[in-house]
Amino acid sequence: MMLLSVENVAASYGASQALFDVSFQIDEGQVLALMGRNGMGKTTTVKTICRLLPVTSGKIQFAGQDLARLPAHKAAQLGLGLVPEGRRCFTNLTVTENLTAAARPGHWDQGKVNALFPRLAERCDQSAGSLSGGEQQMLAIGRALMTNPRLLILDEATEGLAPLVRQEIWAAIASLKQETGMAILVIDKSLKELRQIADNAAIIQRGETVWSGSINDLNTDITHRYIGV
Ligand code: ATP
Numbered sequence: 738m739m740l741l742s743v744e745n746v747a748a749s750y751g752a753s754q755a756l757f758d759v760s761f762q763i764d765e766g767q768v769l770a771l772m773g774r775n776g777m778g779k780t781t782t783v784k785t786i787c788r789l790l791p792v793t794s795g796k797i798q799f800a801g802q803d804l805a806r807l808p809a810h811k812a813a814q815l816g817l818g819l820v821p822e823g824r825r826c827f828t829n830l831t832v833t834e835n836l837t838a839a840a841r842p843g844h845w846d847q848g849k850v851n852a853l854f855p856r857l858a859e860r861c862d863q864s865a866g867s868l869s870g871g872e873q874q875m876l877a878i879g880r881a882l883m884t885n886p887r888l889l890i891l892d893e894a895t896e897g898l899a900p901l902v903r904q905e906i907w908a909a910i911a912s913l914k915q916e917t918g919m920a921i922l923v924i925d926k927s928l929k930e931l932r933q934i935a936d937n938a939a940i941i942q943r944g945e946t947v948w949s950g951s952i953n954d955l956n957t958d959i960t961h962r963y964i965g966v
Contacts, residue, residue, distance in 0.1 A: 738765045739798075740920050741786070741888055746795035747944075748785045755781045759795070760946050761939035763888065766918040770925070770935035770952060772964055778944040779924045780822055783890050786922075787819050788812045800887060818886025822893045822924075824877040828866030832857055835865050835876055836883050843885025844917070850879040853909050871902030878909065889913070890922045895930075903927075910934060928966055940964065 741763040748756040756778050763769045771779050784790045786797055788809045797804040804812050826835050836847050836857075851858035854875040860868060865876055874894055881889055891910070895903040907930050913919045914934060925931055931938070932952055939949040940963045948959055960966050 739763075740765045740767075740800060741922070742796075742798040743782070743786065744796045744798075746782070746785060746797060747793045748781060748790050749793055750781075750790070754793075755944055756785060757944040758946065759785075759941060759944065761937075761949050763920055763922060763937075765887075765920055766914075767937060768914055768921045768923060768935045770923055770931040770938040771941065772924075772928075772931070772938055773941035774963070774965060777941045779941055780892055781944070782941065783819065783892055783922065783924070787817050787890070816885070816887030817890065818881035818884050818888065819890045820874075820877045820881045820892060820894055822896070824870075824873045826865040826868075826873050826876050826880065829864060831862050831864055832868070832876055833861045836879055839880040839883040841884050845882040845885050847883070850882055853882075853912065854879060854905075856905075869902075871898045871905070874898060874902075874906060875909070878906070882913075886919075888920045888922060892924045893926070894923070895925055895927065903930075907934070928960065928964070 739762055743759055743761050746756055746759045759782050771782060773779055785792055788804060792805050800815050802815060836850060856872055857875055857879055865873060895906050911934055914921060935952045938952045938955050940947050942963055947963055
């Protein structure tokens with residue numbers, strides 16, 4: 738069943754248009770990799786989905802509702818769980834406080850987040866600002882899970898992290914997919930890991946979807962042309 742549908746979406750930062758024609762779909766339980774070179778509009782696309790930026794034309798439907806017709810707080814309550822680029826935890830609050838501040842009723846609670854990321858359990862009384870970059874990323878994912886989203890959106894969740902921590906985060910994302918069947922939109926530069934986790938991919942170039950389909954059909958011609966790998 739379709740969960741998110743982005744149809745011919747355009748969006749601008751003031752006078753500067755960043756998205757021209759973005760389209761893709763995510764079904765319940767599916768993982769979509771949103772790909773493209775730097776500055777092509779991936780973050781802008783997720784900002785637009787999460788209503789941090791208005792849609793100037795096109796349509797975004799989530800869980801059967803037209804997002805543009807809903808007030809922003811109602812849209813968030815429908816179940817969009819964003820892990821923004823750059824993490825953004827409350828650095829002066831503890832791990833537990835960060836998690837409980839985000840909590841909404843559902844499957845995910847602090848115990849489940851701690852089971853997914855045991856390092857967070859060990860540091861529950863530590864301030865978020867004193868965590869390592871990888872631990873802060875785990876906390877940012879944990880916070881989004883505590884909202885019990887229907888779609889988890891991960892914007893560069895492994896960027897700048899050491900290889901071992903990246904592996905831990907990829908393993909957690911894989912277990913979310915396998916064990917809870919959560920739908921996930923993931924932006925990342927690592928094609929190898931994306932291939933292991935994603936069902937589908939959409940590639941954006943200069944604010945336009947230039948390719949979308951099953952990630953198994955993403956061949957080297959396409960990745961050379963649009964992603965440069
Ligand atoms: P990256 O991988 O570098 O994060 P991206 O694909 O996520 O790239 P976006 O951040 O969505 O790209 O940027 C798309 C375009 O929008 C770029 O041309 C960028 O300069 C522009 N842009 C992004 N944020 C703003 C902003 N706050 N104000 C004006 N223009 C912006």
